[in-house]
Amino acid sequence: MKQNILPAIRLTIVCMVFFMGGYTLIVWLTAQAAPGKGKGETATAHNRTVGWKLLGQKFTDDKYFSSRPSAVDYHADGSGGSNKGPTNPGYLKTVEDRIDTFLVHNPGIQKKEIPSDLVTASGSGLDPHISVQGAYVQVKRVAVARNIPEQNLKELVTKHIDDPLFGLFGTERVNVLKLNINLDKMKK
Template identity: 45%
Template sequence: MKNHILSAFRLTFAMLVIVGIYLGIVYVGSKILPTHGNAEIINHNGKKFYVNIGQDFKAEKYVHGRPSAVNYNAAGSAGSNKAPSNQEYLQTVQKRIDTLKMKNPEMENAKVPVELVTASGSGLDPDISPEGALYQAKRIAKARNISVEKIENLIENQTEKPLLGLFGPSKVNVLKLNIALGQIK
């Protein structure tokens, strides 16, 4: 009986230590992160936008983000749950590739960035790679009647580099980039 009680106390103590470490990390993160662990919100043209939730942009003059398995509904965050070998999934991706090439005809032979044709696990990913944004630069320049170089420079300026150059890939927030595009004269 003593062994069971001693084991229970050890397990309880170990769990207290683990939970304490977790809470300590959450507390420190909430103090040092730029948004203090909260959502980053942008007020633009009298509307509130959450930067860390993907938005649906369809107009030709905007950068398009990742497809969403939940139609960008933050209340229903989810992926498609279909395997990469699933025939229905493969057909969906092929349709997205065909649509992307049709909307960006000048990029016909260019490699298609994977995030432009596949949904993320949450269906709400707000970021794409710089390559994904650059893939769309010619279409956007044509729709806005400005130079491709201007769009490419803006994409470069909006690219977020990985922390200390080590943690994760470079990325572009689609909402921030589209707001910046709207400010080009």
């Protein structure tokens, strides 16, 4: 113990300087060359910042495509999931309530057409995406609310489908913020 305590303290101080200081500095400096300079990339519409490209946000208006439910109400300073277990009766009731709400807002849609991602909360509470089916199933509602032909909206959604990585790995998905920004730009 005695012959170890001094090297232990000295070495810890060196590690503090190097890893908390040096390593952090290296990463910070290179971040200055990255898009957004390590401060995060924002999205712009209507001549103002309307969000962060990577972060999902809440859309409750029928005129917009909705994001997934969020356990933290899309607060980007306190992320989190619901942590509800798969068989929890209270949780299953919540899901059924969300389905009922969805059906009220989307007349003409049948229950079995609703994909589960639209009625389950994401892990972060900030999921920026919905599934492809989740976007198409909302087209009818948005078309009525905006008085735009359904066909035009379907084409817009199709244009916003993000392919799997290199077309090979992962999921197909739709970024809700991007879709809604371009939706606002559409002419009637």
